[in-house]
Amino acid sequence: MDIKAKVIDSVGLDRTTTRLAHEIIEHNKGSENIVLLGMRTRGEFLANRIQEKIGAIENKKPELGILDATLYRDDFRTRLKQPEVSVTDISFDLTEKDVILIDDVLYTGRTVRAALDAIMDLGRPNTIQFCVLVDRGHREMPITADYVGKNIPTSINEEVKVKMTEIDNEDAVYLIETEND
Amino acid sequence: MSLSSNHLLGLHEVPKEDIQLILDTAKTFREVLERPIKKVPTLQGKTILNLFYENSTRTRLSFELAEKRLSADTMNFTKSGSSAAKGESFKDTVLNIEAMKVDMIVVRHESAGIPKYLTQISDANIINAGDGRHEHPTQALLDMYSIREKTGKLEGLKVCIVGDIAHSRVALSNIYGLQAMGAHVSVCGPSTMIPWELESLGVKIYNNIDIAMAENDVLNVLRIQLERDAGGLIPSVREYHNYFGITTDRIAENNPDILIMHPGPINRGVELSSEVADGTSQIILNQVTNGVAIRMAVLYLLGTRAE
Numbered sequence: 001m002d003i004k005a006k007v008i009d010s011v012g013l014d015r016t017t018t019r020l021a022h023e024i025i026e027h028n029k030g031s032e033n034i035v036l037l038g039m040r041t042r043g044e045f046l047a048n049r050i051q052e053k054i055g056a057i058e059n060k061k062p063e064l065g066i067l068d069a070t071l072y073r074d075d076f077r078t079r080l081k082q083p084e085v086s087v088t089d090i091s092f093d094l095t096e097k098d099v100i101l102i103d104d105v106l107y108t109g110r111t112v113r114a115a116l117d118a119i120m121d122l123g124r125p126n127t128i129q130f131c132v133l134v135d136r137g138h139r140e141m142p143i144t145a146d147y148v149g150k151n152i153p154t155s156i157n158e159e160v161k162v163k164m165t166e167i168d169n170e171d172a173v174y175l176i177e178t179e180n181d
Numbered sequence: 182m183s184l185s186s187n188h189l190l191g192l193h194e195v196p197k198e199d200i201q202l203i204l205d206t207a208k209t210f211r212e213v214l215e216r217p218i219k220k221v222p223t224l225q226g227k228t229i230l231n232l233f234y235e236n237s238t239r240t241r242l243s244f245e246l247a248e249k250r251l252s253a254d255t256m257n258f259t260k261s262g263s264s265a266a267k268g269e270s271f272k273d274t275v276l277n278i279e280a281m282k283v284d285m286i287v288v289r290h291e292s293a294g295i296p297k298y299l300t301q302i303s304d305a306n307i308i309n310a311g312d313g314r315h316e317h318p319t320q321a322l323l324d325m326y327s328i329r330e331k332t333g334k335l336e337g338l339k340v341c342i343v344g345d346i347a348h349s350r351v352a353l354s355n356i357y358g359l360q361a362m363g364a365h366v367s368v369c370g371p372s373t374m375i376p377w378e379l380e381s382l383g384v385k386i387y388n389n390i391d392i393a394m395a396e397n398d399v400l401n402v403l404r405i406q407l408e409r410d411a412g413g414l415i416p417s418v419r420e421y422h423n424y425f426g427i428t429t430d431r432i433a434e435n436n437p438d439i440l441i442m443h444p445g446p447i448n449r450g451v452e453l454s455s456e457v458a459d460g461t462s463q464i465i466l467n468q469v470t471n472g473v474a475i476r477m478a479v480l481y482l483l484g485t486r487a488e
Contacts, residue, residue, distance in 0.1 A: 068209070071221040076485045082183045085209045085481070121218040 002177045007134075007152055007160075010171035016149040017046070020131055021053035023147050028098055033126065034062045035097045039069065039115060040086055043103035045166045046133055050102060065090030067101070072114035094123035104162040106132040106148075109141035134173055136160045184482050188307040190296045191316035192357040200361055204326050206478035207471070213250065214474060224253035224484050230283045232275070233310070234260045234290040239445055239469065240310050240320070244287050247476035253484070256283070271295070272302055279303050285484060288312070306483040311350055320444055321354035323475040325362060327468045328399055331440055336363035341393045343425065344403030344452055345374045345414070351403060351444050356384055369393040370425060373414040390425050394435035401442045402427055402452050418451050428454040432462055442468060 008016065025031050031054050038047025044066050055061035070085040101115055112130060119128060131147035136154045152160060152175065159176045163169075184199050192200070213221055229248045233241055241257075248255045258278065260266070265274055275286075285306040288296050293315035299307045311317040329335055340359055346352045346368045359366045360383065367385035368375060375386055387393040394400065405421060415421045432439060441453070441463040449455045457463060 071209075071213070071223045071481075076223065082482070082485055082487050084182055085206060087209050087212050089212075117222070121220070122216060 003174050004158065004177050005175045006172055007175050008150060008173035013133075013171045013173070016133065017049045018053055020133075020147050020149055021050050021057060024050070024100055024129075024131065025054060025057060027129070027146070031058045031060065031062050033096075033098045034100055035092060035094065036062055036064045036100050036102060037067045037090070037115075037119070038064065039067050039101065039103040039111070041167070042162050042164055045164045046104055047102040048166075050100075050131070062100075063092045065092065067115055067118060069111060069114040069118045072117045074110060074114065088118070088122075090122060094119065094125045096124070096126050099125040099128045100131055100147075101128055102131045104133050104164075105160050106130075106135045106143075106145050107138055107160075109139045109143035112143050113141050133162060134160050183486050187483065187486065188296070188300055189318055189479055189483065190300070190307065190309050192318045192321055192354045192361065193316065195318075195357070195361065197361045197363075200322070200325070200358060203322055203475065203478050203482060204329060206482060207322075207326050207474040210250075210477040210481070211471065211474040213477070214470065220250050220252060222252045223481055224248070224251040227253045227284045227484050228282060229253045229255050229285045229287065229480070230278055230305070231255060231257045231310075232278075232286055232288045232290075233258060234265070234271075234288075234295075235311070237289055237310070239472070240289065240317075243469070243472045244308075244310060244319075244476050247473050247480055250473070251477055251480055251484075253285075253480070256281075275299065275303060279305065285480065306486075308479060308483065313350065314348055314353075315350050316354045316357075317350040318354050318358070319472070319476055319479060320351050321358040322479070323468055323472040324351075324355055324401060324442060324444070325358055326471045326475055327442065327464055328440070330467070330471065331464055332398065335359065338364045338399065339367070339397040340364050340399040340401060341367045341369050341387065341397040342401045342403065343369045343390065343393065343427070345405055346370055346379070346403070347374050347376050347414075348406050349403050351401075355401060356382060367393065367397065371415055371421070390427070391431065391435050394427075394431060394439055397436075397439065399440045399442065400427065401444075403444065404446060405448055405451050407448070418448075422451055422454075426450075426452060426454060427457050429456045429460060432457065432460075440464065444468070 036047045038044035051061050051064045066089040068086045068088045070083050129146040132145045133149040135148045135151050159178050161174045161176050163172045165171050182202050283305050287308045287310050289310040290312050293313035295312050296307050296309040342352045356366050369387035443465050447458050
């Protein structure tokens with residue numbers, strides 16, 4: 001695995017999350033009815049930061065939950081490795097809320113599909129909007145994001161690696177070349 | 182992380198990592214059980230056979246619910262009213278049902294070793310739901326989960342199993358599982374109900390319930406199995422209650438902080454007084470709820486295990 005480029009650095013990541021927070025508030029005409037759902041693992045940290053930003057702008061933090069959509073995946077029969085499940089942690093009702101689903105990278109769209117099913121089992125939100133730090137293309141489902149930090153066109157042999165200080169000791173987004181089979 | 186085996190036949194020689202994985206995974210499913218829609222699509226398209234040759238309420242319903250909450254298709258076999266009553270052999274029955282294509286079999290049988298035998302004649306994942314006096318692994322796992330949920334740990338904890346140890350598959354699975362997790366396990370009961378070989382497993386034996394209560398953090402109180410001739414091992418149910426029954430007075434005198442567990446069904450006034458069965462020291466109904474989560478975890482981990 002070779003690092004091809006650092007596409008976002010720590011200053012850039014901070015600016016991008018600030019912009020995403022503003023876009024979310026603008027589109028929803030405030031933050032009154034908004035709740036945030038971060039997807040494990042890095043979406044959770046991104047959601048944390050967006051929550052802080054919205055709190056700073058609106059003087060009130062929206063509620064934040066963590067969603068684990070592993071049980072709703074479509075690849076149990078085809079995967080070579082058993083995915084690890086962890087706990088969904090949402091302490092509020094989603095009914096009639098505007099749910100902002102937050103993840104780090106949008107790729108095939110299959111994780112988002114699983115997340116949508118998981119959310120529908122938890123309640124009936126008013127809207128579900130999708131916010132992502134990096135959209136790398138190659139969709140396999142008719143899914144698109146409402147808020148995109150950065151579009152990074154990639155080839156199949158490349159990988160987008162988001163690093164966040166909470167678990168990776170730095171804030172950055174890298175473009176990585178994976179080995180060809 | 183995956184389990185090291187395709188089957189759950191017992192907790193004997195099951196590695197600590199496997200038990201840890203099941204307990205941690207159950208926590209996820211415990212959360213699913215609190216949702217408005219308590220169902221996830223994970224085992225969609227899998228067919229599970231519940232093969233029950235012996236009576237059961239709690240375990241069978243708990244497994245059935247766990248299967249449904251994971252969206253599996255389930256079939257139930259009970260001995261009465263089946264062709265087993267016409268004299269069909271166990272092997273033929275299983276092969277015939279398996280020819281209908283089942284992916285997993287949950288089995289309860291009065292003979293020890295039947296789950297292991299099933300692994301030799303069937304390609305399905307086998308889960309032991311109680312075989313004779315041998316093992317009942319999911320009960321022990323839910324007991325361990327419930328203890329951990331209440332006390333936050335298993336390592337170093339002192340757990341005493343009380344009652345008819347000789348006739349109990351729950352006791353043996355608990356001993357194996359708790360010891361693997363680093364707990365100290367002891368047993369307490371009348372001598373006629375204690376197999377002395379247990380000492381070779383490093384299990385301390387008490388014949389006095391008051392001492393056992395004073396020296397332990399948790400009591401797992403077993404049912405006196407009147408239907409399995411336990412009656413012949415004690416002079417009377419009343420005498421058993423006088424010497425080994427757990428009462429509020431005994432708890433107050435010996436160890437007010439002790440945690441009382443019972444796998445059910447309870448004989449009120451025999452192994453537990455009614456006050457204790459409904460009191461604040463016990464977590465009996467938590468055990469039942471956790472049982473569904475544990476069985477979901479086992480079914481999930483076996484049913485989605487990578488080839």
